[in-house]
Amino acid sequence: MSDSATTPNLMEALVSLAKRRGFIYASSEIYGGLNGFFDYGPLGIELKRNIRDCWWRDMVQRRDDVVGIETSIIMHPKVWEASGHVAGFSDPLVDCKVSKQRYRADQLFWAPVVVDGKVVGYVSALESEKTVEELQAAAETFKRKKAITGALAPVVAKDFTEAGEAEIPLIPSPATGEAGSLTAPRAFNMMFQTNVGAMSDASSVAYLRPETAQGMFVDFKNVVDTTRVKLPFGIAQIGKSFRNEITPRNFIFRSREFEQMEMEYFIHEDADWAKCHEEWITWCENWLKSIGLPASHLSRYTHPKEKLAFYSRGTVDIMFKYPFGVQELWGIAARGSYDLTQHANASGKPQELFDEATKKKFVPHVIEPAVGVDRIFLAVLTAAYAVEDVKDEKGNVEQRTVLRLSPRLAPVKVAILPLLKNKESLTNRAKALHAKLQKRYAVQYDDGGAIGKRYRRQDEAGTPWCVTIDFDTIEKPGDTFTLRERDSMSQRRITEAELFALLDEHVY
Ligand code: GAP
Numbered sequence: 001m002s003d004s005a006t007t008p009n010l011m012e013a014l015v016s017l018a019k020r021r022g023f024i025y026a027s028s029e030i031y032g033g034l035n036g037f038f039d040y041g042p043l044g045i046e047l048k049r050n051i052r053d054c055w056w057r058d059m060v061q062r063r064d065d066v067v068g069i070e071t072s073i074i075m076h077p078k079v080w081e082a083s084g085h086v087a088g089f090s091d092p093l094v095d096c097k098v099s100k101q102r103y104r105a106d107q108l109f110w111a112p113v114v115v116d117g118k119v120v121g122y123v124s125a126l127e128s129e130k131t132v133e134e135l136q137a138a139a140e141t142f143k144r145k146k147a148i149t150g151a152l153a154p155v156v157a158k159d160f161t162e163a164g165e166a167e168i169p170l171i172p173s174p175a176t177g178e179a180g181s182l183t184a185p186r187a188f189n190m191m192f193q194t195n196v197g198a199m200s201d202a203s204s205v206a207y208l209r210p211e212t213a214q215g216m217f218v219d220f221k222n223v224v225d226t227t228r229v230k231l232p233f234g235i236a237q238i239g240k241s242f243r244n245e246i247t248p249r250n251f252i253f254r255s256r257e258f259e260q261m262e263m264e265y266f267i268h269e270d271a272d273w274a275k276c277h278e279e280w281i282t283w284c285e286n287w288l289k290s291i292g293l294p295a296s297h298l299s300r301y302t303h304p305k306e307k308l309a310f311y312s313r314g315t316v317d318i319m320f321k322y323p324f325g326v327q328e329l330w331g332i333a334a335r336g337s338y339d340l341t342q343h344a345n346a347s348g349k350p351q352e353l354f355d356e357a358t359k360k361k362f363v364p365h366v367i368e369p370a371v372g373v374d375r376i377f378l379a380v381l382t383a384a385y386a387v388e389d390v391k392d393e394k395g396n397v398e399q400r401t402v403l404r405l406s407p408r409l410a411p412v413k414v415a416i417l418p419l420l421k422n423k424e425s426l427t428n429r430a431k432a433l434h435a436k437l438q439k440r441y442a443v444q445y446d447d448g449g450a451i452g453k454r455y456r457r458q459d460e461a462g463t464p465w466c467v468t469i470d471f472d473t474i475e476k477p478g479d480t481f482t483l484r485e486r487d488s489m490s491q492r493r494i495t496e497a498e499l500f501a502l503l504d505e506h507v508y
Pocket of ligand 1 (some may be wrong): 211212213243245252253254255256259260262297328330331364368369370372373374375473
């Protein structure tokens with residue numbers, strides 16, 4: 001048996017399953033795809049919607065202190081000036097003038113080759129789990145090819161933002177292996193530009209939003225004035241964001257069009273922000289566990305103080321062990337009063353609240369948990385995937401691929417399987433059950449092929465339960481069905497009422 005932690009080439013296996021079973025396709029695939037864009041297929045969109053719905057229910061509907069909104073994707077361009085995105089939402093870009101490849105400078109690593117204490121050349125490698133090993137191997141190859149004798153020092157990897165003016169021309173391009181073609185890093189703004197209206201000039205420039213968060217800041221006063229919210233309270237939103245990433249990669253982990261679930265939690269300027277920050281980090285961790293991500297795959301990364309934006313008091317990322325390494329899943333930032341103050345200054349509209357106790361106005365501070373739906377999707381697939389040896393009806397060992405998805409997220413909650421396709425008494429009972437379940441849950445009727453094959457099909461789609469309508473159902477008293485559980489593959493008899501109770505308990 002191999003679970004996700006032990007599957008070799010797990011990423012390849014996930015991409016292949018996602019395509020084969022209709023979870024995720026490349027966008028515009030018949031035209032060769034478009035780098036950084038993806039489509040969600042029939043099973044994929046159900047899983048994605050379930051992630052969104054679970055978050056919305058737990059974050060908004062089941063809390064008394066959070067309200068939801070949905071703001072437009074294209075906002076007034078001044079929003080992005082005030083937020084700092086026009087001036088500063090950029091990544092350092094490096095071009096290879098020969099291959100025309102582009103790299104993010106902080107993902108392009110290099111090291112001097114040091115022999116007997118002297119620098120004899122340079123090597124480079126793209127960021128990966130094994131960057132240092134690759135640089136070391138490249139240094140050894142360099143030394144051998146140049147027939148240099150002496151003791152090679154262990155490489156010290158640096159990213160390209162740390163390369164000095166004199167070093168840049170000497171560092172080889174990862175594409176060509178030759179030095180001299182890499183440019184110095186330059187700031188590349190990641191916002192997608194468009195034009196609003198018939199004129200296509202500077203006055204009509206607008207942007208596809210690179211984050212949903214600014215919608216909550218810009219509508220802060222609207223929400224305060226039209227609802228009965230009282231501090232501390234949050235405003236949440238789910239929606240598409242767009243970033244012209246230099247190097248979209250790792251499937252849906254870093255794409256150019258993705259979906260965010262963000263919540264801005266407003267607190268009094270004198271509130272204990274660190275306590276509130278910690279409470280939200282814990283809430284997010286618990287929520288991830290509630291949708292089936294194992295604690296063993298989760299960790300925290302606290303951003304070092306010296307790397308924080310000047311307005312930020314602290315940022316902690318919840319990290320997930322993806323097949324390509326431990327990477328950011330969910331960022332929880334304490335942003336002070338920066339955003340509201342910026343919008344107050346830029347719009348001339350104060351974004352203050354009145355403190356009845358002190359009789360003074362103040363600008364609230366904010367704690368922001370911000371996560372990508374697509375990153376959760378990939379984390380969920382990563383943790384759920386397993387390949388196991390199992391015995392078929394005749395006792396022969398075969399392999400099954402199974403997605404151990406939480407019933408909360410599973411695209412199909414129950415598959416209804418009449419034992420035989422051509423026996424009306426069985427199919428009629430199955431169809432009646434299907435129609436009844438379908439009113440409340442995503443269920444699937446499947447009468448095609450041997451029962452074992454149908455179980456495998458559902459295992460791969462992550463369906464937690466299969467219900468078989470067999471001869472005991474129609475011939476014996478009690479109107480019971482065979483319930484087969486995905487993970488244990490155990491079977492027992494169950495009534496319709498018990499089935500509804502089971503679903504009610506696990507699908508919430
Ligand atoms: N408002 C704060 C903000 O947007 P961020 O760290 O840039 O912060 C928040 O983004 C979350 O959005 C990330 O933790 C990640 O889950 C997701 N995300 C960011 N860029 C992404 C991309 N290019 N593709 C997929 N998800 C992305």
